[in-house]
Amino acid sequence: MPVIEARGLTKTFRMPDKRPGLVGSLTHLVRPKHRERTAVAGIDLTIDAGEAVAYVGPNGAGKSTTVKLLTGILQPTAGQVEVCGIVPHRNRHANARNIGVLFGQRTQLWWDLQVRDSLSLLRDIHRIPRRRYEERLAEFDALLGLGELLPVVTRRLSLGQRMRADLAAALLHSPSVVFLDEPTIGLDIIARQAVRDFLRAECRKGTTVLLTTHDIGDIEEVCRRLVIIDDGRVIFDGPIDVVRQQIARERTLHLTLDAEWTDGLDIDLPGTHLSLGVSPRHISIVFDRSAYGAGEIVAAVSSRVPVADLRIDEPSIEDVVRRAYSGELGQSTSATPA
Numbered sequence: 001m002p003v004i005e006a007r008g009l010t011k012t013f014r015m016p017d018k019r020p021g022l023v024g025s026l027t028h029l030v031r032p033k034h035r036e037r038t039a040v041a042g043i044d045l046t047i048d049a050g051e052a053v054a055y056v057g058p059n060g061a062g063k064s065t066t067v068k069l070l071t072g073i074l075q076p077t078a079g080q081v082e083v084c085g086i087v088p089h090r091n092r093h094a095n096a097r098n099i100g101v102l103f104g105q106r107t108q109l110w111w112d113l114q115v116r117d118s119l120s121l122l123r124d125i126h127r128i129p130r131r132r133y134e135e136r137l138a139e140f141d142a143l144l145g146l147g148e149l150l151p152v153v154t155r156r157l158s159l160g161q162r163m164r165a166d167l168a169a170a171l172l173h174s175p176s177v178v179f180l181d182e183p184t185i186g187l188d189i190i191a192r193q194a195v196r197d198f199l200r201a202e203c204r205k206g207t208t209v210l211l212t213t214h215d216i217g218d219i220e221e222v223c224r225r226l227v228i229i230d231d232g233r234v235i236f237d238g239p240i241d242v243v244r245q246q247i248a249r250e251r252t253l254h255l256t257l258d259a260e261w262t263d264g265l266d267i268d269l270p271g272t273h274l275s276l277g278v279s280p281r282h283i284s285i286v287f288d289r290s291a292y293g294a295g296e297i298v299a300a301v302s303s304r305v306p307v308a309d310l311r312i313d314e315p316s317i318e319d320v321v322r323r324a325y326s327g328e329l330g331q332s333t334s335a336t337p338a
């Protein structure tokens with residue numbers, strides 16, 4: 001049964017169109033002009049209970065606006081939306097009982113309170129029975145190590161600790177759906193893994209997760225389905241397998257050499273792809289991390305020309321979007337650039 005159902009969901013912002021400076025402001029007062037920006041342009045989206053969906057796209061694609069429409073913060077300009085059978089903007093309070101929201105860059109904990117006190121305030125707000133509350137804290141302790149954070153004042157938490165506490169706060173009332181915006185941003189590998197493991201465990205219990213992230217690892221490890229949005233439109237909606245099998249394994253090694261590369265585009269490592277950079281002393285090699293370590297590639301190159309410097313790039317969301325447009329991700333919705 002769908003937990004999230006959107007049909008033709010559209011949000012257009014109307015903004016004052018004025019020139020900068022005092023003259024611009026005065027002209028605008030006399031003859032106000034406006035321009036429109038359609039952030040979400042007719043999105044159809046159906047998400048079932050227990051699904052974990054990555055909702056990704058480049059900056060300005062319309063992800064946050066979609067989440068704001070689903071939480072009821074914004075009212076759509078056109079189209080329909082329901083979350084757990086509730087129209088979010090018409091009934092924000094009822095909707096709030098069913099959803100949990102986490103914005104990685106902000107906290108919903110009280111800055112000057114101990115985590116324990118923030119959570120207990122949220123317990124009162126959500127009217128969670130005491131026994132259920134204690135059970136939930138025990139679950140969070142087992143999965144997120146929450147116990148050690150309870151006596152700490154929020155402002156003293158490290159980023160990773162704060163994210164764990166914020167996850168507990170967002171999920172305390174056992175919402176059916178959680179919206180997570182960059183839940184692992186800035187975290188070290190261990191904290192990031194804890195958050196991903198926790199989200200997977202929540203999904204297994206039937207919680208629906210809509211994850212907005214620029215981190216390919218989050219997508220790969222937490223989600224089963226990928227929805228790509230660009231310029232307010234869904235350009236791909238399908239299984240995550242392609243990302244997992246191809247894109248997430250790909251790394252690009254950029255090398256600066258001590259001398260010019262004159263050996264053509266072959267380094268005798270099957271499956272790798274070499275291209276020349278800004279000058280013959282710069283080369284880039286795309287490789288599959290499950291087939292090669294970066295050290296092997298550097299060794300192969302330096303047996304011909306000494307390597308002076310190197311950088312490794314992980315695949316980016318922009319790469320995924322580019323591949324969606326080029327049809328490489330297989331089935332897509334309407335992968336035509338506007």
Ligand SMILES: Nc1ncnc2c1ncn2[C@@H]1O[C@H](COP(=O)(O)OP(=O)(O)OP(=O)(O)O)[C@@H](O)[C@H]1O
Pocket residue numbers: 013014015037038039057058059060061062063064065066
């Ligand atoms: N309140 C607003 N008023 C006017 N324009 C807005 C408003 N909110 C968003 N926009 C515009 O709508 C478009 C989509 O913005 P949105 O924040 O949804 O993108 P996003 O995909 O979440 O981007 P990011 O990854 O940078 O957070 C952008 O062009 C943005 O400038």
